[in-house]
Amino acid sequence: MTRTLPAAVDVREVGPRDGLQGEAPIAPEDRARLVAALLDAGVRRIEAVSFVSPEAVPAMAQPRAVLSALPRHEGVTIAALVPNLRGADMALEAAVDEITVTVAASAEYNRRNVNMSIDESVRAVTEICARCADAGVSVDAVVSCAFGSPYEGDIPSTDVAQLAERLRQAGATALTLADTTGMATPRVLADVLAATGTDVGLHLHETRGTGLLNAYAAMEMGVRRFDSSVGGLGGSPFAETAAGNLATEDFVALLDDLGVRTGISLARLLRASALAEHLVGHRLPSPVYRVGPRLG
């Protein structure tokens, strides 16, 4: 089995952005402390902030204050999510290393989420990519609902692949496929990856308890880039009843056991998890955080 697994994977930590955006607002200095703790654990790529309206998402207010409180780290990619060109301009001015944008593969989800058609969103991404190209900053385009939509159900893999290709044409330097409402399975992953190729990142959710399983299956299929969130924070539209994002602890514990390198120290990561739990003020969903690693 394990001979089909990669020697290493690239883990992008999204907890400080995707994880915290649904929590009660936390002071920028504390968000910076969490980012710093994650970098200390060996995280080398992190979505640290978003440049969204502080009225719309109070928990993401003051991204500049978060970024300016961060220590300098060599070889680290600090990413910022932006919803539009104005956000991109602010992020570029703040000298982030990477920009993240999202477009849903579900027309209805996209409309409800950003009140735009998919075509309008792709045009917005095109403008953002042009601006980032001028600044020499890479853009990761995240396709949400790539493995199913709560509105349309299954999204044809050809539609996902077509949207991915349009986003590449628009100038995206990387693509991530997101399982926004936890509808991915190894079968759906295989279908979609056959259409898009495996040179994509995956953003997986535990909504239906399949995040870690899908990450494992996707590694076997050749995927090498994954998002995860400290403690499993965030990511679920069913936050009251189910876990959200794939937890970094659970993923790193699995990869350590399988001999797949991440560069992240699980022991130090668990210290960052404790800080995250302290900051959000409630229990983190990650079972490995709660129970400890298998050889404890």
Next chain:
Amino acid sequence: MTRTLPAAVDVREVGPRDGLQGEAPIAPEDRARLVAALLDAGVRRIEAVSFVSPEAVPAMAQPRAVLSALPRHEGVTIAALVPNLRGADMALEAAVDEITVTVAASAEYNRRNVNMSIDESVRAVTEICARCADAGVSVDAVVSCAFGSPYEGDIPSTDVAQLAERLRQAGATALTLADTTGMATPRVLADVLAATGTDVGLHLHETRGTGLLNAYAAMEMGVRRFDSSVGGLGGSPFAETAAGNLATEDFVALLDDLGVRTGISLARLLRASALAEHLVGHRLPSPVYRVGPRLG
């Protein structure tokens, strides 16, 4: 990927025994209602009761009352866990179809659990198997801590295989390897299965969020028999903080999606889950029960 998966697997439901044994006691008629609901959903093999001391495990009291309240089902295997020869005699008198016994691969776990050495436990199993052979009843010997022990850590796979072989020699007609404290990973599974062969059942736990992943990986490795528990009830020594047994809902939802037959109707299973939740009086851990199947 999916071409390496089996056409069908055998799911043994253990909720009414393993799931309920750690809950507040439920009336025998209600436990029988739950078993009947699970059989109605298509379950064909079910650990329904145990013949243990009602003082030691009040939740498992009155197994005869549970069994006699069950409707007749054609082609169904009703199993009972027994801790010793006396329990086996009672179970045989009650005309169960299968007997389950357990021995830990961890000497320390076995000592703490049943106050016997592994040798003493194997001798007890030998006596039980002889009695069951006379009655023409099969015995499934469950090796607990097969993928790691909270006391000894990793258990050498040769030790697990040796114990499995001794239990076969003792007369066990089937073997199940149990991940008692959620320490299995695909790597450990591959190691142990290479030593024991894949003609074993697996009893997996979600203690560290790896139950569904391990079931998937084990199917790829050739395993065809699995235990699961309605709602994910039971099975965890960390019940306050983490999920327990692999949930039947989560497993069946995955298998349905992968095209692996179980004979179980997910829609009817979810009705049995609702009954289980009502009976135990608290939320079930299964995410698929809580959130619903991916296509609703």
